[in-house]
Amino acid sequence: MALKPVTFTLNGNAKAAFTEDGQNLLDFLRRSVGDLSPKYGCGQGGCGACTVLMDGAPVLACLTLAEAAQGARIETAAGLAGAALHPLQEAFMERFAAQCGYCTPGMLMAARALLDRNPRPSRDEVIEAISGNICRCTGYEPIIAAILDVAEGRVRA
Amino acid sequence: MAVTVETHGSVAEAARALAQGGVYLGGGTGIMRGVNAGAVQGRVVRSSDPALRVIRSTADGFSLGAGVTMAQVLGERDLAFLHAAARSVGGPQVRAMGTIGGNLFAPHPYGDFATALLALGARALMASGSPRNLDDLLRDRDRTGLVAAVEVPRPRDPRAFGFVKVQRVKPRGVAVLSIAAHLPREGGRLRGVRVAFGAMGPAPLRASAVERVLEGATLDAATIARAAQVAAEGLTPPTDPVATGWYRASVVGVHLKRLLERMV
Numbered sequence: 373m374a375l376k377p378v379t380f381t382l383n384g385n386a387k388a389a390f391t392e393d394g395q396n397l398l399d400f401l402r403r404s405v406g407d408l409s410p411k412y413g414c415g416q417g418g419c420g421a422c423t424v425l426m427d428g429a430p431v432l433a434c435l436t437l438a439e440a441a442q443g444a445r446i447e448t449a450a451g452l453a454g455a456a457l458h459p460l461q462e463a464f465m466e467r468f469a470a471q472c473g474y475c476t477p478g479m480l481m482a483a484r485a486l487l488d489r490n491p492r493p494s495r496d497e498v499i500e501a502i503s504g505n506i507c508r509c510t511g512y513e514p515i516i517a518a519i520l521d522v523a524e525g526r527v528r529a
Numbered sequence: 530m531a532v533t534v535e536t537h538g539s540v541a542e543a544a545r546a547l548a549q550g551g552v553y554l555g556g557g558t559g560i561m562r563g564v565n566a567g568a569v570q571g572r573v574v575r576s577s578d579p580a581l582r583v584i585r586s587t588a589d590g591f592s593l594g595a596g597v598t599m600a601q602v603l604g605e606r607d608l609a610f611l612h613a614a615a616r617s618v619g620g621p622q623v624r625a626m627g628t629i630g631g632n633l634f635a636p637h638p639y640g641d642f643a644t645a646l647l648a649l650g651a652r653a654l655m656a657s658g659s660p661r662n663l664d665d666l667l668r669d670r671d672r673t674g675l676v677a678a679v680e681v682p683r684p685r686d687p688r689a690f691g692f693v694k695v696q697r698v699k700p701r702g703v704a705v706l707s708i709a710a711h712l713p714r715e716g717g718r719l720r721g722v723r724v725a726f727g728a729m730g731p732a733p734l735r736a737s738a739v740e741r742v743l744e745g746a747t748l749d750a751a752t753i754a755r756a757a758q759v760a761a762e763g764l765t766p767p768t769d770p771v772a773t774g775w776y777r778a779s780v781v782g783v784h785l786k787r788l789l790e791r792m793v
């Protein structure tokens with residue numbers, strides 16, 4: 373099978389790697405690029421653990437062809453923190469919004485997509501924004517509270 | 530056999546490639562699952578044609594490229610009449626990826642957006658350039674070519690169009706059923722009624738018995754009661770993990786009644 377080159381930016385850094393026909397973006401990021409922050413939960417679109425931003429939009433990496441990332445701007449949870457943690461990460465810690473942590477990278481990216489578009493969301497808008505992400509541990513309330521903390525300025529940016 | 534992915538720069542080239550076999554990939558939210566599982570084999574055809582992502586207004590409505598996503602529809606204020614249907618599809622990620630073209634071919638119980646398009650009397654513009662009405666296309670989805678765009682007439686009165694999706698698990702559940710109703714009025718009577726059901730058959734379909742009751746009538750309590758009574762007539766809805774066919778047939782009248790009451 374022919375290998376295809378893909379050039380893109382990952383969290384602001386230029387990257388190039390080879391993909392195989394049919395490889396999904398999640399597998400590509402994890403195995404070919406080495407970013408282990410997006411998680412594999414179901415491979416079917418049902419859990420949201422693989423959520424990354426592609427040109428600013430939240431997408432399911434498991435249902436995206438790796439080659440569709442050609443020329444795209446990809447952002448993952450690994451790129452959230454700079455010198456300090458991202459406010460969403462701080463808020464998730466403060467609110468105990470991560471227990472096993474498996475859903476957390478997807479939740480963070482779904483929340484990030486929301487706040488980029490709508491910095492002052494209502495509680496209902498927060499719930500809607502994470503409705504494609506499943507968490508088996510927290511019961512969602514701490515996650516919603518954490519995102520609202522950031523939206524309402526209770527966590528410093 | 531393995532998967533080979535071909536990306537074509539124009540819709541016409543993609544259509545020519547597909548004519549030789551293979552499966553088209555739009556947003557991939559339906560197809561990629563099969564690719565991941567090894568169930569999809571052979572040629573996968575995509576197109577990077579920017580025309581697929583274009584929303585244009587036309588003399589009597591809108592032309593939506595088949596690659597327009599649900600999120601794109603939600604971003605257009607002029608398409609407000611389609612927002613309830615677009616919002617009902619999946620979660621934010623699925624809406625950012627899933628396309629209108631893909632929704633026309635999504636297997637049961639999916640196809641909520643296609644249900645709305647069917648009730649609005651939308652037409653598919655095939656890659657060959659020929660138009661096809663959605664009634665035909667949805668009845669025979671296996672033998673269709675590539676859809677390039679969907680032409681949607683604008684409802685003259687936005688209040689004459691209603692959509693509801695009935696789900697078990699909120700907010701991201703698949704449909705028990707969905708109902709779209711376009712009820713234009715002339716002199717107090719309903720004229721040119723179109724009602725469509727999703728998840729009530731193998732693909733979204735017209736609710737013919739309901740349409741017969743509504744056409745020419747006034748939308749009053751007696752008419753609504755009669756429409757609700759015949760809602761499941763002639764239909765054998767599928768059974769799946771969300772609902773049995775019996776349940777779907779039993780409740781469709783109730784949900785139709787509630788929708789029609791909202792539209793009085």
Ligand SMILES: Cc1cc2nc3c(=O)[nH]c(=O)nc-3n(C[C@H](O)[C@H](O)[C@H](O)COP(=O)(O)OP(=O)(O)OC[C@H]3O[C@@H](n4cnc5c(N)ncnc54)[C@H](O)[C@@H]3O)c2cc1C
Pocket residue numbers: 416417418552553554555556557558559560561595596617618619620623626627628629630631632633634635638639640641642674675676677701702703704
């Ligand atoms: C978690 C999850 C939740 C979902 N929830 C819903 C829901 O609530 N309601 C709903 O209706 N659907 C739902 N879906 C199904 C699906 O996401 C949508 O139906 C979506 O609109 C499909 O579009 P796509 O572009 O991703 O399709 P693809 O996966 O790209 O394609 C689907 C089918 O359509 C064909 N196709 C695509 N574009 C064209 C074209 N232009 N011409 C001809 N054939 C074409 C493909 O060959 C394929 O057979 C859900 C999916 C997931 C994973």
Ligand code: FES
Pocket residue numbers: 411412413414415416417418419420421422423432433434435
């Ligand atoms: S791994 Fe992608 S949605 Fe579950």
Ligand code: FES
Pocket residue numbers: 469470471472473474475476506507508509510
């Ligand atoms: S913290 Fe365990 S799945 Fe969410």
